[in-house]
Amino acid sequence: MNCPVCNRPLKSKKSIAKGIGPVCEKKLEQSKNEPPEGQLSFVEETVLVIK
């Protein structure tokens, strides 16, 4: 399984369970803390496509 954001393979069981790598998870959290103005961020769009 690969990370949907950066397309790198997920190595840890935690990352696989979450479906996202730790680095991209942090990016995702940051993007949530800073909501884009009327537009989805790249990360959010990627996650929506995966779901």
Ligand SMILES: [Zn+2]
């Ligand atoms: Zn990633």
